[in-house]
Amino acid sequence: MNISSDLDRTLIPNGKEFNTYQNSIIASLFGLEELRKGTKELIKDLQNQGHTIHIYTTSFRSKFRIRTTLKYYGIKVNRIINQTETIHASKYPPVFNFDIHNDDLKGIGIEGDKLNFKTIIC
Ligand SMILES: [Mg+2]
Structure with missing residues (x-):
């Protein structure tokens, strides 16, 4: 299955809404973002x-930056869709052939029900 996930408030915190992995001082100096605890293990399990x-975000972070951050945590993802590729402010995972999308926004779940795509809202 092609599984996509949002970043902000789903895998990367905006504040202290969930626990994250402990970053090294060097990682912090390079501005690497914190990652939700359990992400690494969950993605590895799903890949196995x-x-x-895939990552599907409306963030303006570059794909390079997203890939570098994930790589630091030992995570390799397939496609990264960021704001440069999203036509609308909202998300429509079927256009990228994503079977299910993980997001924090309840509105995405409502749209999924309306437009017939699967979501996991965390
Ligand atoms: Mg989000």
């Missing part, structure tokens, strides 16, 4: 089960 993981 044969699923393909």
Whole structure:
């Protein structure tokens, strides 16, 4: 299955809404963002089960920056869709062939029900 995940408030905190991995001082100096605790293990498990993981965010972070951050945590994802590729302010995962999308926004879940795409709202 093609599984996509949002970043902000889903995998990367905006404040202290969930626990994160402990970053080294060097990582912090380079401005690497904190990552939700358990993300690494969950993505590895899903990949081992044969699923393909993608990032789908409306963030303006560059793909390079997102990939570098994830790499630091030992995570490799397939596609990264950021704001440069999103046509609308909202998300429509089927356009990228994503089977299910993980997000923090309840509105995405409501749109999923309306437009017939699957979501996991955390
Ligand atoms: Mg979000």
